Amino acid sequence: MNITGAELIKAFSAIGAGLAVIAGIGPGVGQGIAAGHGASAVGRNPGASGKIMGTMLLGQAVAETTGLYGLLVAMLLLFVQPLS
């Protein structure tokens, strides 16, 4: 069984894509913390739930960015294949 260089690069690109989406751990933790604090804020002041909701979603969407960078790297490795 002969493995050519191009096939090897494809295989490692797939592994690299898998490793790149590990970046999703960070935003997951961050969004969870934001949601938890949002829930406790609503518990303390239920009247401001609308404003808390908006702020929480905004912060979560911004925190999501780093995870999306990992996703983009994985996409580039899988579909654009810059290394092969």
Place this chain on the structure above:
Amino acid sequence: MNQAILLSSGAENIDFMIHGLYKFQLFGQTVYITTTHVCTFIIMAFLVIFSFVVRAKMKHATEVPKGFQNVMEMMVDALDGMVESSMGRWAPKFVNYISTIFVFILLSNISGLLGLRPPTADYGVTFPLGVMTFILIHFNQFKHQSGKKIWTDMCSPLPPWLPIWLPINLISEIAVPISLSLRLFANILSGTVMMALIYGLLGKIAVIWPAALHVYFDLFSGAIQTYVFCMLTMTYITQACESDD
């Protein structure tokens, strides 16, 4: 066997790429008319026709709104309120621009529901939006702040006669449009890829339940990202406009 059923439609059905529909030569370059252009023009045509219809209806608007006029006034009120709440006294100058990009991005994001490929899932659409925000930020900064204040801000943690921190601040300024556009692009692209994978790989059993995923990936994610893009644009512009020194 299970795998055979699941993958029976084959991996070649997965399709979320941008396709060139028509190509022509321009100044020695091959230029493609892609699906992004077509979808953008469909959305633009919809918006233009819609605005003309609304304008025709509003010609004989009544004092007490009812029906169609009521809905339109609610939409405009909501957009005005959003801009007003985060820009304060600068709101009247920017409400038109923010409302325009809000409506355009929102329709682009949810156009995945109608079978179009969302134009915002193309970096060539979101990057110009980010660059427009960037230009607005710096135009307003130079308009409302003195050169001395801008220089002091650029060297910010250190005193202005010691510009060691300047390159770092310049990079963080340039990162603003890139991170704004990549956030929108990657969110919509991930939704598009997910739906393409589901329809491509599970074609036989993807009957009704993908509707729930459409609600999340297209409606919820699209609306949130639209809101975030406009909110960050407004925050940056307001920051650039404040000249309280």
